[in-house]
Amino acid sequence: MEKTRWRDCGPDICPGTGCCGKFHGLEGFCIGGKWEDQGKLTNQDRVSELRASRAAVLGCVQREYYEPEIKDLKEWSALRKTSPLFPLEPHLGEDGLLRAEGRLEKVPLMTDSKYPVLLPRDHHVTELIVRETHENKARPSGREHTLAVMRQEFWVPKGRRLIDRVLKRCLVCRRVSWKESLQRQTNRPADRVCVVKASFTHTSVDCFGPFSAKQGRKWVKQWGCLFTCLNSKAIHLEILDGLDADSFLNAITCFLARRGVPERIRSDNGTNMIRANK
Ligand SMILES: [Zn+2]
Numbered sequence: 001m002e003k004t005r006w007r008d009c010g011p012d013i014c015p016g017t018g019c020c021g022k023f024h025g026l027e028g029f030c031i032g033g034k035w036e037d038q039g040k041l042t043n044q045d046r047v048s049e050l051r052a053s054r055a056a057v058l059g060c061v062q063r064e065y066y067e068p069e070i071k072d073l074k075e076w077s078a079l080r081k082t083s084p085l086f087p088l089e090p091h092l093g094e095d096g097l098l099r100a101e102g103r104l105e106k107v108p109l110m111t112d113s114k115y116p117v118l119l120p121r122d123h124h125v126t127e128l129i130v131r132e133t134h135e136n137k138a139r140p141s142g143r144e145h146t147l148a149v150m151r152q153e154f155w156v157p158k159g160r161r162l163i164d165r166v167l168k169r170c171l172v173c174r175r176v177s178w179k180e181s182l183q184r185q186t187n188r189p190a191d192r193v194c195v196v197k198a199s200f201t202h203t204s205v206d207c208f209g210p211f212s213a214k215q216g217r218k219w220v221k222q223w224g225c226l227f228t229c230l231n232s233k234a235i236h237l238e239i240l241d242g243l244d245a246d247s248f249l250n251a252i253t254c255f256l257a258r259r260g261v262p263e264r265i266r267s268d269n270g271t272n273m274i275r276a277n278k
Helices: 023-031 035-040 043-065 067-076 124-137 143-150 159-168 171-176 245-259 271-277
Strands: 202-215 218-229 235-240 264-267
Parallel strands (some): 202 264
8 A cells, every 4th residue: 555544545445445354454554554654653643543544434435335415415414315314314423424313312422322323234344343343342242232332333224134244254153152953863773772682792893093002123003993892882902903804804803702703793884894794
């Protein structure tokens, strides 16, 4: 950005702003294009500059969307009835921004809360404002709280839809409102509830590993083979020298010699088991 002050840039400040971050980042850009210049600013300068920049950004957004309304208000001090903003009875504030007329004139509140700045729903800057409001002031609450906090400063016609869109992408809210999926489970198979037979009559088998093991002086890879009784959950462990069919056949031979021949063995159809079966 060559121009140092965005508020001097006129109506072309918003399109393609590169405002990929938050709204404050956008305002920060307006303070002065070169960060090294900022050391010369006093705190008072910064606040007034920030306010002016904020008004410049918002004014630019409004001019882009509400040009006819602003023109009407300047010329006639009233809106056409065909304008979508007509029900909100907007007026131009002292800072030149289009503000919604509420019913809170006699309430001792800040001007922003009494007359919130009107913003179009489909503008990128509005989305940044919603995102920032939600992340900094209204998280992890839902749509209505975000809307209420936002209305202390801004009025977005049909803003709930925009807030829904932002909340849908908020990871914190998604994590908080995540619901455990309740899956209806089917009946257990007969061989898992057959309690009258000996252990390992119905068995499941699976392999795990590899692990490093020492053989003589060298380290070798080894795998484990786990046989589980489907009724009692008793286990039988064997060691495999590899994930090939021969190693698995050795393991199952040891298992059969020790525990007897099962009626049924369940497995995950691993390649070594299928080859061993052949
Ligand atoms: Zn959220």
